[in-house]
Amino acid sequence: MLTLYGQELGSRMLLGTARYPSPAILADAVRQAGTEVVTVSLRRETAGGRQGGAFFELIRELGVRVLPNTAGCHTVSEAVLTAKMAREVFSTNWIKLEVIGHHDTLQPDVFGLVEAARILAGEGFDVFPYTTDDLVVAERLVEAGCKVLMPWCAPIGSAMGPQNIAALRTMRAHFPDMPLIVDAGIGRPSHATTVMELGYDAVLLNTAVAGAGNPALMAAAFAKAIDAGHAAFEAGMLEPRDMAVPSTPVIGKAVFS
Numbered sequence: 001m002l003t004l005y006g007q008e009l010g011s012r013m014l015l016g017t018a019r020y021p022s023p024a025i026l027a028d029a030v031r032q033a034g035t036e037v038v039t040v041s042l043r044r045e046t047a048g049g050r051q052g053g054a055f056f057e058l059i060r061e062l063g064v065r066v067l068p069n070t071a072g073c074h075t076v077s078e079a080v081l082t083a084k085m086a087r088e089v090f091s092t093n094w095i096k097l098e099v100i101g102h103h104d105t106l107q108p109d110v111f112g113l114v115e116a117a118r119i120l121a122g123e124g125f126d127v128f129p130y131t132t133d134d135l136v137v138a139e140r141l142v143e144a145g146c147k148v149l150m151p152w153c154a155p156i157g158s159a160m161g162p163q164n165i166a167a168l169r170t171m172r173a174h175f176p177d178m179p180l181i182v183d184a185g186i187g188r189p190s191h192a193t194t195v196m197e198l199g200y201d202a203v204l205l206n207t208a209v210a211g212a213g214n215p216a217l218m219a220a221a222f223a224k225a226i227d228a229g230h231a232a233f234e235a236g237m238l239e240p241r242d243m244a245v246p247s248t249p250v251i252g253k254a255v256f257s
């Protein structure tokens, strides 16, 4: 079981709801993944007017938990205001906090992120910060009140997969008891397995599923890959060795002379 801010979850896959070919395909992907948490951009959906209403209805029908996000916010004040509006609209204290600092890479503005996290945690929000793998920033986020950390593994939407394996491993070792979710940049199920094998607690992804030829099938593939990586980590994997080690014992073998 994964526990995030006191909420127990059976699925370790958090799914974004943007860029699907149709609402029906999104719904199918959510069901196939067995995901229990979906991220929703308040800005995009409220900008959709009547379409936004239908979208919220669809999310309600799916019976999943909503993690509203502050996607598209570039300043602390924008992010805080968006979080407060999301709390009203979705009746949840959960907020995926994004404060974007760079247009090309969508890299988080970690200074603004920490400031916004402190404000929102102080106002009772359960903050899920989209951050880098920087340990000092991570420490500041924890001091600010975050009880979950969500480092990127590559730029949002890039599908590059983990570019920072050593840093992700260090972060896991540094925060052994903190729920850690890799958020953004995952492109393939094998990428998700890789980060789960590092001991990450969950993966948040969107583009790789929404942009697949068959999003529902891809969602199912990701769900299996995430579970496989988690099971492998729990099982305890061998460290690679330089030399061969016979897998069949030599003691007791027949001797021909």
Ligand SMILES: CC(=O)[C@@H](O)[C@H](O)COP(=O)(O)O
Binding pocket: 015, 016, 017, 018, 039, 069, 071, 096, 130, 155, 156, 157, 158, 159, 183, 184, 185, 186, 204, 205, 206, 207, 208
């Ligand atoms: C939906 C959402 O929250 C995204 O901003 C998230 O960061 C996922 O990134 P990918 O689209 O790269 O999977």
